[in-house]
Each structure stands twice: as structure tokens, then as C-alpha cells.
Amino acid sequence: MHVAVLAFPFGSHALSLVDLMLKLARVAQETRFSFLNTEKSNSSIFLAARVTLPDNIKAYIVADGVPLNRVFSGDPIERVELFIKEAPENFKTAMDMAVAETGRKISCLITDAFLSFAGSIAENLSIPWIPVWTPVPHSLSAHIYNDMIRQRYAQFSYS
Template sequence: MSMEEVARSHEWRHQVLVLAFPFGSHPRSLLGLVRRLASDAPDVKFSFFNTATSNAALFNDGQPNDNVFPYSVCDGLPKGYVWRWGVPEEPVELFLKAACGSFKEAIAGEVAAVEVGGVVSDAFLWFAGEISAEMEVAWVPVWIAGLRSLVVHLHTDLFRQNLVDSGMCWSILMINFNFSSPFS
């Protein structure tokens, strides 16, 4: 059975939309995080939206993707585009110019099948907040260089219940999560 057949035939409890920024180490780092989350939530479908070129490289690594499914968005490059030497930011600019519409179009074809429970995106994709607001679901922007923001978000209740009242919040964070105090 193909990935597409599995994605459509399984009875998923929820769906998490994942929007990747397809440059540098961003998509691989985000996919690594999503795969770890997916292994802890086997009945949740993770729909990973990214450019076709980036997805082809990422999902060809032999890693299991039982509930992580790649979907392609437009890269924003005009037909016949030739990369100009000395202008490395041009593909990024073209992608970002087309990104909001490209992601919305790709998402529209996928959300009907399974209830969306939230949107996780690279923080560079600011419009993901607007997409999640339109869908009335949570948005978790992930700053790839600081994945701890997601850990803090996932464990907010734990921090509130156990740390804030004791006055030990920053000490515990520094020890357990290798965070630095913003006050030092």
C-alpha cells in the first residue's frame, strides 16, 4: 500500500499540519522533531507541507514515516528558472512571495479528510498563524534554532503546577532542559 493510500484509508483521530521552510537545515530539523512527536501519537496524522524538491530529499532517508506524510507546495520559482550565481537569496525571496497562497492551496486539498487539531510551522512562516486562526486551531511556531520553545509549550501546565509556585522555575529549567536564565 502506498503512503497516499495509507494516509487516506486509516482512521486518524486528528491531523496536525506541519509547514516547513525548505532552505538550509530548517526542513530536516523540523521533520526530525515531527517524527519524534509522531512516534508518541500513532493515531494522529502529521501532514508535512514542503516543496517537492525538499520533500524528495527528506523522505528518501529510510526513516519510518508511519503517520508522517509529505505534501508538496509550490516553490515560487518561475518555469525555466535558472539560479543566478551570486544571488543566493533569490530562491528564498521567490518562495516567500508565493508561500502563503501555495500553502493554503495545498492544505485545502487535505483538511477535508481528517479534523485538524493544530498547525506547527517554522517560525519564518508567519502567515501560518493566520492560517491556524482561520481554522480556529492552535498554532505552534517553531524556532528551529531553539526547539525548546515547543517543549515549553507542550509542558506549560507542568511548569505552572510544579515550578512557578515554588519559586524554583529558572533553576529547574536550567538543570532539566539546559536553559539559561534570561536574568543572568
């Protein structure tokens, strides 16, 4: 079995997935886990946090979607938007690399729930997709009902 774990590299999302993956890898030692994440996030997790990976886990680099020589506007969402725009293709490229290196087809996707495109990837591969929501439950409600909240309260002026 080969499980690809796709991380959302912002905030503590990736670290929560690493924690889950480490627990799964300990009990499923015959399963190969490929952790796909950006270089910056992987460095933060595996170097700075000194997380040691067991033999059945390998981290792979996913391009962050930032064009070369990009000058940022200062908007903190800009990096996230660039990442999300390119993420489906960038993750597919990294998954192909993991398959080529291991010689094992991916048999399951575990992803951050923010990476909703992973459902289509899993469907195309005819494999299970397990989206994981790592933040607290009430934040999930805020995300699910975000549009409704904006529409309902847009009529109020705060000036």
C-alpha cells in the same frame, strides 16, 4: 486530530521539523500528521536521508514559487524570496489537499518560525499555531534585532 506541519525548505530547517514530527507521531499514534514541504526538500529528506515515515504521517508537496523557465541571477536569496512570496497560497493549497485526502480538518499547525504568515492561517481556521525555532538561540536574536543592528551600524564605512 490532524496536525499540519509546514516546513521552511532551506538549510536544515525542514529536517529539524521532521525529527520533531517523528517523535510526536510515535507518542500520538492516533493523530494524523501532514508534512508540507517542497518537492526538492522532501526528496532530500525522505529519499537521500532514507527517512521512513510511520503510517500516521504523509508528506505533501508545496510549490516552490519558482516560475517556469526562470533564469536565476546567482543571488542565493532569490529562491528564498520567490518561495516566501508565494508560500501562503501554496501552503493553503497543500493543506486543502491533505484535508480532502484524509477527510480530517486540520486541528493544529506546527510550522517553522520563519513562516510567520501561518499565524494568520491558524487564526482564520481557529486552531492553535505552534511556531518552532530550530536553530540555536543566539541566531534568533540576530534575526529579531536585524533591523536595529543595520540601523545602528550603517553609519560605519568598511571601505
